Amino acid sequence: MTGQPQFVADVDQNEYLPAGRRTVDAIVTVTASGGELRASAPALTAAEVIMIDTSGSMTMPQTKIHEAKKATAVAIDTLRDGVAFAVIAGSANARMVYPADTRMVPADPRTRAEAKEAVARLRAEGGTAIGRWLHLANYLFAYQPAEVKHAILLTDGQNQHETPQELQAVLDQCEGKFTCDSRGVGADWVADELRKVASTLLGTADGLEDPAELPAAFRAMTEGAMGKSVADVKLRVWTPAGATLRFVKQVFPQVEDLTGRGVDVSARIGDYPTGAWGAESRDYHISVEVEPQAVGEELLAARVSVVGVDGPTIQVLTERLVLARWTDDTELSTRINPQVAHYTGQAELAAAIQEGLKARDAGDAETATAKLGRAVQLANESGHTDTAKLLARVVDVVDAPTGTVRLKKQVAGVDAELTNVRSVKTIRVKKKQD
Amino acid sequence: MTDFFCPEHGPPADPEDRFCEVCGRNLRTGEAAAQTAPPLPAPRPSTPAPLPWLSSRAGDGACAGCGARVPAGGYCDDCGRRRAMGSEHAELELPAEPTGGPAAGAIAAVTDKARRPRNEDAVAIGRHGDTTVAIVCDGVSTSTRADTASHAAVEAGMHALLGALADGADAAEASRRGARAASSAARGTGRPEDGDSPPSCTYVSAVVTGEEVTVGWVGDSRAYWLGPQERCLTVDDSLAGRLAAGMAVPPGLADADPRSRALIRWLGVDADGEDPQVVTVRPAGPGPVVVCSDGLHYYLPEAADMAKAAAALGPAPLTVAQGLLRYALDAGGHDNIAVAVLPFPPNEIGVQP
Known part of the structure; x- marks a missing residue:
């Protein structure tokens, strides 16, 4: 079929287990193929909502609101003709910036110009209640038939004017309705909040150190949304009778535990959401506990497929097997798969950073030092230099290989938040060529 | 629920x-x-119309773990166990063609897993015109998924061997082409992660024409001529087998135990890829050719004993094959058994020497 995106999956594992062993781990790499995907695939219909923080703090300094307006204009210019869009101003409430009434309009030269004019007139005042912004976006999307529904959320501060429960309730309503990339700017945004939004709405979260980076970031996020050519992709995992799926995690480009997000298709099969795909590649770590078999026996521990969902139609895009084979040859069964080891380390790295920072905020210096020390050690071992550099802003590294660190006395708030929000970003290990 | x-x-x-x-x-x-x-599993229903060839590959069947229906070589959709390629027990027969023109006599083969958990032996029988062919492959039990190698090899070998005969190749050349195709098919069942024990198997073919019997082999599965002046036609590809046949010690094995029956040649990813050994004989009179895996010849190594056992079993090839299988099972059945029986000359329906 012409124009159909090509999905390819690969499995990396050591399928040999010693007698009695139950746990089978595998890394599944899913790649939606490159140039052809974007060039020949029919463009999906899309809808885009941009939420910009217009709380009073956006004027401190003025460059924040100034760059945010510029960035929004860039995002508007990046929209394809015909893409439905709207701009929302967020403070303690949410307000339509463009169009003026509660709806979305198709992008064309006239609406783009009008929208940019409206954005230029924005003034910053009031508080921050992210849940209300998302609630309005969800309302706008509900009337859109578009295949790809994407939102951008920009904030500079803590979600002060609603409770965490209120935000959670809105996120629950929005889950599965649209995807959302969130960005923090300035010094007062909270990594945990942005990660929660990204996690629930299958998007990315990041902080920008300099407001001047905003236009480029907005362009990249909008281009990413415009480049999606498969709207709704799920990872379908079959496991045998008597098996337990320990976890399903996305491990590249960022760690995202999908285990609790599975929807049962049958007693053996669960579907895990992965959102929309463009030309890209992601890695998943699947861990299954199976009933051990006799030495010499072989078991299908999991069948992993990538399925495209289009209304009632489900199409299997690619499929791979995860095997288990019991052997008394210890040379085979003790071999450590480098991919599994690498991503186990990357997931531990993310957890160590998050737990370490949490302990530090709670004043538990001992736990914080241990966790962040372990994080430094893991970042060093895996060659994750970006994360190592961020960690060096919150701890003084005495010896990276052993993870010996001292907590810094003075840490800029944004450094801890940046380290936290980026903790889930992983790197790939260079694959061994056969 | x-x-x-x-x-x-x-x-x-x-x-x-x-x-x-x-x-x-x-x-x-x-x-x-x-x-x-x-x-007993029912023998494969024989079709009245003569088929070009038959193999012992299993069809869809019940999963050994849970009874669900699973294709051969596939994984059970319920409990995940792999179903072997091989039938636990299979009986193959190509019946005599109706009269009119050159007619090939009945040829038959049987295989059984015996006391092993699964059948890694594979057997195929076929014919081209009045030439009959049988091939046996024995999956090397220490290798991974040996049943995939033996079944891929036996079927690719048969396909290529019959194709070569149809193209006018003589029996020796056809035997070589069959073994080469089997070799690449066995090689194709290997996967990068198989490590040191990729799927591998032995290979032996017999081609019977009105004048000659030609055998080609790699490994220690055998072909016997059981008519007048019975003899084993193959030489095991093991150090002991080579020495017993008066052949030189193969390079690199000078220090090995001269009694070693370990394979020195096989088909698979890690095989040498060299051509099979090929031998052609012109029997002095009618008699049966038996092609078998070591599951049978372990119990009847001497051609004279094998000939005596076969003679006692009666003329029909299927009866002889069934009887030899029963002999091996009764003797212990420690390994998978595959045995094919071809009368010489092919239009002799009775195989009584």
Whole structure:
């Protein structure tokens, strides 16, 4: 079929287990193929909502609101003709910036110009209640038939004017309705909040150190949304009778535990959401506990497929097997798969950073030092230099290989938040060529 | 919801099932099926029209773990166990063609897993015109998924060998082409992660024409001529086999135990890829050719003993093959057994020497 995106999956594992062993781990790499995907695939219909923080703090300094307006204009210019869009101003409430009434309009030269004019007139005042912004976006999307529904959320501060429960309730309503990339700017945004939004709405979260980076970031996020050519992709995992799926995690480009997000298709099969795909590649770590078999026996521990969902139609895009084979040859069964080891380390790295920072905020210096020390050690071992550099802003590294660190006395708030929000970003290990 | 399951074979494929598909136990009462001899798997139904060739590859069947229906070589959709390629027991027969023109006589083959958990032996029989062909491959038990190698090899070998005969190649050349195709098919079953033990198997073919018997082999599966002046036509590819045949010690094996029966040649990813050994004989009179794996010749190594056993079993090739299989099972059946019987000359339906 012409124009159909090509999905390819690969499995990396050591399928040999010693007698009695139950746990089978595998890394599944899913790649939606490159140039052809974007060039020949029919463009999906899309809808885009941009939420910009217009709380009073956006004027401190003025460059924040100034760059945010510029960035929004860039995002508007990046929209394809015909893409439905709207701009929302967020403070303690949410307000339509463009169009003026509660709806979305198709992008064309006239609406783009009008929208940019409206954005230029924005003034910053009031508080921050992210849940209300998302609630309005969800309302706008509900009337859109578009295949790809994407939102951008920009904030500079803590979600002060609603409770965490209120935000959670809105996120629950929005889950599965649209995807959302969130960005923090300035010094007062909270990594945990942005990660929660990204996690629930299958998007990315990041902080920008300099407001001047905003236009480029907005362009990249909008281009990413415009480049999606498969709207709704799920990872379908079959496991045998008597098996337990320990976890399903996305491990590249960022760690995202999908285990609790599975929807049962049958007693053996669960579907895990992965959102929309463009030309890209992601890695998943699947861990299954199976009933051990006799030495010499072989078991299908999991069948992993990538399925495209289009209304009632489900199409299997690619499929791979995860095997288990019991052997008394210890040379085979003790071999450590480098991919599994690498991503186990990357997931531990993310957890160590998050737990370490949490302990530090709670004043538990001992736990914080241990966790962040372990994080430094893991970042060093895996060659994750970006994360190592961020960690060096919150701890003084005495010896990276052993993870010996001292907590810094003075840490800029944004450094801890940046380290936290980026903790889930992983790197790939260079694959061994056969 | 079902709370009913078989204590030996687990829950039924369909929760509504009243009986275990595997053993027939009543799942409601837990009562075991009436104890009779375990049913022998039915032989593959023979088709009246002569087929070019048949193989012992299993069709769809019940999963050994849970009884669900699984294709051969596939994984059970319920419990995940792999189903072997090979039939636990198979009987193949190409019947004599109706009169009119050159007619090939009946040829037959049987295979059984014996006391092994699965059958890694594979056998195929076929014919081209009045030339008959049998091939046996024995999966090397220490290798991974050996049944995939033996079945891929036996079928690719048969396909290529018959194709070569159709192209006008002589029996020796056709035997070589068959073995080469089998070699690449066995190689193709290997996967990068198989490590030091990729799927591998032995290979032996016999081509019987009105004048000659040609055998080609790699490994220690054998072909016997059991007519006048019976003899084993193959030389095992092991150090002991080579030495017993008066051949030189193969390079690199000077220090090995001269009694070693370990394979020195096989088919698979890690094989040498060299051509098979090929031998052609012109029998002095009619008689049977037996092609078999070591599951049989372990118990009947000497051609004279094999000939005596075959002669006692009667003329029909299927009866001879069944009888030899039974002999090996009764003698212990320690390994998978595959045996094919071809009369020489091919239009002699009786194989009585």
